Amino acid sequence: MGVDMHDFLPLVGVWSEPVKNEVEKGAIRKFAQAIGDDNPLYSNEEAAKKSRYGRLVAPPTFSRTFDYGRIPNLVLPTAGLIHGEQSYVFHRPILAGDVLYASQALVDVKERSGKLGRMIILLFSYKVENEAGDLVQTATSTIIYRPEGGNSHD
Amino acid sequence: MTKGMRFGVGDRLAPLTKPPVTRTQLVMYAGASGDFNPIHTVESFAQEAGLGGVIAHGMLTMAFVGQMLTDLFGESGELSTFGIRFIDMVRPDDIITCEGVVTEVEEAPNGQIVTCDVWATKAPGDVKVVQGTARFRIFA
Numbered sequence: 548m549g550v551d552m553h554d555f556l557p558l559v560g561v562w563s564e565p566v567k568n569e570v571e572k573g574a575i576r577k578f579a580q581a582i583g584d585d586n587p588l589y590s591n592e593e594a595a596k597k598s599r600y601g602r603l604v605a606p607p608t609f610s611r612t613f614d615y616g617r618i619p620n621l622v623l624p625t626a627g628l629i630h631g632e633q634s635y636v637f638h639r640p641i642l643a644g645d646v647l648y649a650s651q652a653l654v655d656v657k658e659r660s661g662k663l664g665r666m667i668i669l670l671f672s673y674k675v676e677n678e679a680g681d682l683v684q685t686a687t688s689t690i691i692y693r694p695e696g697g698n699s700h701d
Numbered sequence: 702m703t704k705g706m707r708f709g710v711g712d713r714l715a716p717l718t719k720p721p722v723t724r725t726q727l728v729m730y731a732g733a734s735g736d737f738n739p740i741h742t743v744e745s746f747a748q749e750a751g752l753g754g755v756i757a758h759g760m761l762t763m764a765f766v767g768q769m770l771t772d773l774f775g776e777s778g779e780l781s782t783f784g785i786r787f788i789d790m791v792r793p794d795d796i797i798t799c800e801g802v803v804t805e806v807e808e809a810p811n812g813q814i815v816t817c818d819v820w821a822t823k824a825p826g827d828v829k830v831v832q833g834t835a836r837f838r839i840f841a
Contacts, residue, residue: 574733581729582764583719586771598776607767607780611734611760626750630759634784634833 550624550694552658552667559656563616565648565676572643575605578612595643603643608633610641610684615651615673624692631668631689639683641675647683648676654687667692706777706839708815714801717769722757724793730761757791762831766819769799770835778839781814785833795823797830804834812841 572592579589587594588604595603641647655670673686727741736758739746747755763785770780791797798821805816820832 577729578733581726581733582761582768583726584764584768584771586768588776606764607771607783608760608764611736614735630787632784632786632833633760633763634782635780636782637780640779 550667550692551665552656555621555653555656555667555669558618558621558653560652560654561618561620562652562674563618563650565650565674566614566616568613568647568649568675570605570641570643570645570647572603574612575603575609575643578609579606582606582608600640600642605641605643607635607637610635610649610673610675610686613647613649613675615649618651618653621653623690624694627693629691629693631691633686633688635684635686637684639677639681641683645683646678648678650674664693664695667694705841706774708803708806708813708839710803710806712803714769714773714803714817714819716798716800717765717772718796718798719765719768721794721796722761722791724755727755727757727761727793730758734758734760736760752790754792757793757795759785759787759791759831762787762791762797762821765797766799766801766821766831766833766835769801770819770837774837774839778812778837780835780837782836783833784835785819785831787831789828789830791823791830797821797823798825801835809838813839815839 576590651671651673654672657668659666669690671688675684677683731737731742740750741755741758744755801817801819803817807814816836819835820829822829
């Protein structure tokens with residue numbers, strides 16, 4: 548496919564336009580159901596109201612559901628991607644009814660050759676802010692791309 | 702959920718064993734998360750991709766580890782950081798057990814800041830499918 552790290556380098560540091568994400572109760576419930584977590588704070592409004600949060604709370608990895616916008620000119624292959632790492636820094640809880648702004652950028656690119664062939668390692672950064680502009684959450688993902696093939700497991 | 706819980710270095714976190722992963726769950730997670738990569742839901746696609754069948758989203762296993770953490774402290778704590786490295790594939794029928802151990806404790810004016818190693822396996826003592834670290838605050 549002839550893709551190499553130089554295809555990605557010009558895009559490093561370019562952030563997407565922040566996208567408005569409204570945190571819906573139903574989306575929190577469906578996510579909690581999918582991961583099989585019956586924590587009442589995620590699904591029971593009465594329990595959530597009595598908690599110090601006052602509203603339904605989103606599970607730690609819920610921000611996976613957000614739209615982070617498009618990084619201009621970034622074209623990712625559809626096959627051969629492996630999710631290598633994921634990490635979060637939590638600044639504020641995410642609660643039902645929150646209106647949040649999410650954006651992303653490619654922040655680093657590396658290329659390595661190993662036993663499994665050539666790997667392009669992409670580091671993405673994600674930012675979630677509230678309407679007041681306060682940081683709610685930041686995250687990073689390491690995505691490994693093997694241009695010459697190999698199993699993808701995300 | 703206990704008020705005034707305290708941790709010490711070397712403490713084991715209460716493990717969480719999840720029910721077997723199902724194909725329906727992978728479809729539900731795809732819908733809930735918006736990750737519709739067919740390697741997680743379409744058997745023929747996953748076979749052709751050389752995966753030997755559908756595999757779970759790595760983020761689903763990370764969510765399991767997240768549940769172990771939030772079950773642990775409930776409303777008496779809050780996650781500060783959580784990072785995971787994806788090591789091995791998880792498939793339908795796999796039974797995932799999440800575990801952790803405290804590596805660092807910092808006393809804070811209103812409680813503790815606890816750092817721990819966390820991981821998940823398909824069977825006790827088996828190879829880790831994910832591994833990482835988490836830091837959480839416990840309110841006194």
